[in-house]
Amino acid sequence: MLAYFLKRIVLAVPVLWGLTVIVFLIMAMIPGDPATAILGSYATPENVERLNRQLGLDRTLPEQYFIWLGNLLQGDFGRSYSLNRPVLNEVLERFNATLILAGASLLLCTVFGLLAGIVSAVRQFGWTDRIVTFFVLIGISMPSFWLGLLLILVFAVNLQWLPPSGMYAVYGGGDLADLLTHLLLPAVTLAVVATGVIARLTRASMLEVLRQDYIRTARAKGLSERRVIYRHAFKAALVGVIPVIGIQAGFVLGGAVYIETVFQWPGIGRMLVQAISTRDLLLVQGGVLVVAASYVLFNLLADMAQHALDPRLKS
Amino acid sequence: MTTATQTAAPDGRAKKGGRPGFFTLLVANRLAAFGLAVLVMLALTALLTPFLPLAPPDITNPANRLLRPLTDGHLLGTDELGRDLFSRLMWGTRVSIAVGLSATLVAAFVGSAIGLVAGYAGGRTDNVMMRGIDMLMAFPYILLALAIVAVLGPGLMNALYAIAVVNIPFFARNIRGVTLSLAHREFVDAARLSGKGHLRILLTEVLPNVLPVIVITMSTTVGWMILETAGLSFLGLGAQPPQADLGSMLGEGRKLLFTAPHVSIIPGLMIFALVMSINLVGDGIRDVLDPRLKSGALSRPAAATAVKRDNVPPMPVAPSEAALDVQDLRTEFRVGSDVYKAVSGVSFQLRERECLGLVGESGSGKSVTAMSLLGLVPTPPGRIAGGRVLYQNRDLLESSEADLRKMRGGAFAYIFQDPLSTLHPLFTVGDQVTEAIRAHQPLSYRDAWKRAVELLEMVRIPNAAERANAYPHELSGGMRQRIAIAMALANDAEILIADEPTTALDVTVQAQILKLMDALQDDKGAALLFITHDFGVVSEICDRVAVMYGGRIVETGPTDEVLNSPAHPYTRKLIDCVPVLGEPERRLDAISGLPPAVNRLPQGCAFADRCAYVEPACREGDVALEEQAQGRAVRCIKPLKAETPEAAQ
Ligand code: SF4
Numbered sequence: 001m002l003a004y005f006l007k008r009i010v011l012a013v014p015v016l017w018g019l020t021v022i023v024f025l026i027m028a029m030i031p032g033d034p035a036t037a038i039l040g041s042y043a044t045p046e047n048v049e050r051l052n053r054q055l056g057l058d059r060t061l062p063e064q065y066f067i068w069l070g071n072l073l074q075g076d077f078g079r080s081y082s083l084n085r086p087v088l089n090e091v092l093e094r095f096n097a098t099l100i101l102a103g104a105s106l107l108l109c110t111v112f113g114l115l116a117g118i119v120s121a122v123r124q125f126g127w128t129d130r131i132v133t134f135f136v137l138i139g140i141s142m143p144s145f146w147l148g149l150l151l152i153l154v155f156a157v158n159l160q161w162l163p164p165s166g167m168y169a170v171y172g173g174g175d176l177a178d179l180l181t182h183l184l185l186p187a188v189t190l191a192v193v194a195t196g197v198i199a200r201l202t203r204a205s206m207l208e209v210l211r212q213d214y215i216r217t218a219r220a221k222g223l224s225e226r227r228v229i230y231r232h233a234f235k236a237a238l239v240g241v242i243p244v245i246g247i248q249a250g251f252v253l254g255g256a257v258y259i260e261t262v263f264q265w266p267g268i269g270r271m272l273v274q275a276i277s278t279r280d281l282l283l284v285q286g287g288v289l290v291v292a293a294s295y296v297l298f299n300l301l302a303d304m305a306q307h308a309l310d311p312r313l314k315s
Numbered sequence: 316m317t318t319a320t321q322t323a324a325p326d327g328r329a330k331k332g333g334r335p336g337f338f339t340l341l342v343a344n345r346l347a348a349f350g351l352a353v354l355v356m357l358a359l360t361a362l363l364t365p366f367l368p369l370a371p372p373d374i375t376n377p378a379n380r381l382l383r384p385l386t387d388g389h390l391l392g393t394d395e396l397g398r399d400l401f402s403r404l405m406w407g408t409r410v411s412i413a414v415g416l417s418a419t420l421v422a423a424f425v426g427s428a429i430g431l432v433a434g435y436a437g438g439r440t441d442n443v444m445m446r447g448i449d450m451l452m453a454f455p456y457i458l459l460a461l462a463i464v465a466v467l468g469p470g471l472m473n474a475l476y477a478i479a480v481v482n483i484p485f486f487a488r489n490i491r492g493v494t495l496s497l498a499h500r501e502f503v504d505a506a507r508l509s510g511k512g513h514l515r516i517l518l519t520e521v522l523p524n525v526l527p528v529i530v531i532t533m534s535t536t537v538g539w540m541i542l543e544t545a546g547l548s549f550l551g552l553g554a555q556p557p558q559a560d561l562g563s564m565l566g567e568g569r570k571l572l573f574t575a576p577h578v579s580i581i582p583g584l585m586i587f588a589l590v591m592s593i594n595l596v597g598d599g600i601r602d603v604l605d606p607r608l609k610s611g612a613l614s615r616p617a618a619a620t621a622v623k624r625d626n627v628p629p630m631p632v633a634p635s636e637a638a639l640d641v642q643d644l645r646t647e648f649r650v651g652s653d654v655y656k657a658v659s660g661v662s663f664q665l666r667e668r669e670c671l672g673l674v675g676e677s678g679s680g681k682s683v684t685a686m687s688l689l690g691l692v693p694t695p696p697g698r699i700a701g702g703r704v705l706y707q708n709r710d711l712l713e714s715s716e717a718d719l720r721k722m723r724g725g726a727f728a729y730i731f732q733d734p735l736s737t738l739h740p741l742f743t744v745g746d747q748v749t750e751a752i753r754a755h756q757p758l759s760y761r762d763a764w765k766r767a768v769e770l771l772e773m774v775r776i777p778n779a780a781e782r783a784n785a786y787p788h789e790l791s792g793g794m795r796q797r798i799a800i801a802m803a804l805a806n807d808a809e810i811l812i813a814d815e816p817t818t819a820l821d822v823t824v825q826a827q828i829l830k831l832m833d834a835l836q837d838d839k840g841a842a843l844l845f846i847t848h849d850f851g852v853v854s855e856i857c858d859r860v861a862v863m864y865g866g867r868i869v870e871t872g873p874t875d876e877v878l879n880s881p882a883h884p885y886t887r888k889l890i891d892c893v894p895v896l897g898e899p900e901r902r903l904d905a906i907s908g909l910p911p912a913v914n915r916l917p918q919g920c921a922f923a924d925r926c927a928y929v930e931p932a933c934r935e936g937d938v939a940l941e942e943q944a945q946g947r948a949v950r951c952i953k954p955l956k957a958e959t960p961e962a963a964q
Binding site: 022138211212215224232262311 | 446449450451453454455456457458459461462463464465466467468469538542545546549550551552565569572573576579580583584586587590591594595598615616618689691693716720721722723724725728729731733736737738739740741742750751754755786788789799802
């Protein structure tokens with residue numbers, strides 16, 4: 001098992017490397033003079049020249065890439081001109097907030113997606129199933145940024161139960177309870193689509209598993225229906241659902257861009273949108289790299305969880 | 316086949332001519348039809364917008380700013396510049412649909428091209444291209460689009476390209492898969508031999524076959540693309556003023572959320588309606604294309620088979636001598652309006668300590684008979700339509716689910732074919748035996764585990780204590796079947812039901828398992844119902860046999876007698892199928908012809924179409940199971956005499 005995990009970790013390295021290649025190539029598509037594009041039109045000539053040297057624009061593309069990669073590996077992601085501080089510091093700070101939001105969302109969508117999927121499969125064609133299926137359909141068709149606005153209107157403006165935006169109260173906030181009240185709406189909004197996807201898949205997976213011969217065996221043993229469903233069927237269904245939870249991590253991390261904008265959550269998604277409008281491309285690049293790398297790690301975790309659960313994959 | 320109404324579905328339904336068309340099926344799905352109607356309506360209004368008598372969408376009128384919906388002249392009110400929202404909504408929808416569709420077309424074109432080339436070329440080209448696609452998929456979806464927009468600069472066209480690019484992988488992967496399976500088919504090879512160029516082959520031979528996959532992928536991604544382009548506009552990275560799509564209207568209206576929520580809520584509702592209708596249609600298409608949904612194969616089987624009996628034989632007055640007395644059992648499967656009578660009137664008695672063989676080809680109803688006894692036939696589509704299953708003077712078909720559960724694995728134990736699929740792959744075998752014990756005995760997990768190891772020793776598994784920790788896939792087929800037997804013996808069952816327990820095994824292992832079962836059955840004094848298609852196996856272990864064909868018993872009697880002088884032509888053929896050592900050419904792999912479809916059983920003898928002795932009288936009335944001698948009965952109007960020399964053909 002350990003050997004396998006090590007192998008998987010090693011295998012993630014080329015993927016991470018590929019990410020840098022793609023980001024580098026995208027950045028190389030910048031029309032016009034890259035240094036000016038990266039630093040913005042108000043950049044001083046000295047800065048432009050320094051960046052040009054830093055980017056090694058007089059060299060070939062592969063050379064430029066390796067210089068750039070070398071810098072990344074040393075933690076040098078460049079300097080954000082709009083914030084006037086190192087990109088890496090800003091990105092890591094923001095990433096913290098995103099991780100809290102995305103983590104909470106992933107937790108919500110996993111728990112509720114699995115539950116809804118199981119209930120739906122067990123009560124197939126019954127009312128519960130129909131209601132779940134209906135909400136799943138609505139959930140996956142709903143623009144999350146719009147849902148966020150609706151929730152703000154209802155829970156922050158009309159009912160005034162929860163704060164409409166931000167991560168902490170401006171005055172006197174800062175403790176965990178404060179964070180949680182601010183977290184609830186954005187985390188729920190962000191989780192809706194992924195919950196729907198996971199519920200759908202869990203339902204299909206449960207239905208598939210419930211027709212397997214080993215479920216008939218479990219029944220033939222005289223096990224209670226509850227045990228048949230929650231122990232025998234669920235475990236087998238979960239093996240198929242876990243990789244999808246890993247993929248949902250990507251949608252949650254990406255979707256955070258909208259949700260952070262709607263709820264003014266100080267995370268990396270909102271930073272990216274701001275950086276794009278100020279054309280702070282080094283900041284964009286740093287943010288994209290860090291989020292993409294974390295997505296690779298999420299998938300690695302999902303993969304390991306699947307292996308821990310399914311002994312057949314070991315051999 | 317001649318029209319047969321006697322045994323066909325009671326409603327005498329006539330087959331309607333031809334299969335219903337794709338569109339008919341789609342519309343029959345109410346939700347999909349609703350989605351389609353909404354979608355068509357939205358698409359039509361978007362097309363017709365320029366011709367509708369709408370207020371100009373971009374004319375500002377500060378005097379009328381932020382009017383509420385339903386004010387005079389402004390159905391949906393106005394925005395902060397006094398522009399008519401209804402008109403802007405119509406025009407915005409038009410833009411959103413156009414952009415979403417264009418992105419879909421671009422993604423479909425590029426992605427399909429990549430998929431076609433990679434799948435067709437194979438080898439290195441394929442490898443390199445698909446690695447690249449994998450790389451794209453390693454990014455969170457929207458993030459990659461953001462990076463592209465960041466570089467190209469905000470704007471509707473750039474958003475369109477960005478969304479198209481991040482959707483290319485879905486097309487490339489799907490299309491590559493199909494192309495790969497087509498690339499070496501005969502018609503492609505033939506085209507290659509005829510000297511056609513690769514490009515022409517791709518376009519004229521491969522592409523037409525791949526087209527449906529492209530269309531399906533488009534229908535599943537177009538909703539997403541509309542949503543995501545709207546999203547980019549919402550963030551201010553797509554449509555730039557004065558140009559407006561639904562997303563940018565929503566984004567601009569957001570600033571007024573507290574004062575005039577309708578400005579942002581209405582465009583959002585439109586996006587929602589659009590995407591939802593597309594998803595409904597997409598789901599409908601998928602359902603129509605997936606025949607498994609119709610057949611009920613995706614239905615969840617209930618805990619016990621449904622029992623809805625039309626004819627129930629009277630309870631016997633005197634208690635039966637037999638351990639198990641099955642009377643006129645009928646089990647059927649209902650798929651759509653077809654009724655498959657898998658078991659139609661089976662009666663037999665299983666006496667104490669005896670082994671009764673239930674023999675027949677697959678489809679003869681022997682397994683369904685066995686599964687019916689304790690309600691293990693999946694419902695839907697199965698149900699028990701008649702008969703009684705008497706055990707200790709009780710009718711098992713009338714017992715509650717809880718009672719059934721006590722019987723299952725308790726007084727009755729099943730042993731199934733192919734333990735690789737019948738044992739749970741994710742639990743250790745020891746755990747599974749332990750669970751069987753604990754389902755019926757109040758033991759702690761640890762004590763039950765000890766007992767499980769003893770059971771494994773009893774079925775002669777070497778290193779039982781250690782093997783108990785193995786998973787099914789780590790054991791050989793023979794070992795797995797021993798585990799299944801151990802599980803069946805866990806609670807000293809009175810009646811063992813073995814469904815082809817040795818079929819998946821090779822001959823030597825088969826012999827060992829049979830010997831083991833024989834010994835254990837003797838030892839435990841249990842009765843054994845042994846289901847098989849193989850008379851060779853029957854001769855080794857069974858005291859009596861009942862031969863099944865077309866859902867009925869056609870012959871029964873003591874094993875020796877039936878083996879030596881089969882009376883039914885079908886029994887005779889089954890016996891001739893048994894390979895004889897040293898005479899490999901005698902092995903007939905199957906009896907010529909197919910067993911009857913149990914939804915259209917012929918009138919008269921079900922075996923008539925395959926019988927060498929058939930005569931017109933065979934097809935006339937129902938052929939009864941007639942007692943020939945003590946303990947022997949046959950369902951044939953002219954049973955074979957003992958030692959008919961030319962019987963085998
Ligand atoms: S009844 Fe007629 S057709 Fe049927 S098995 Fe006997 S001889 Fe053959």
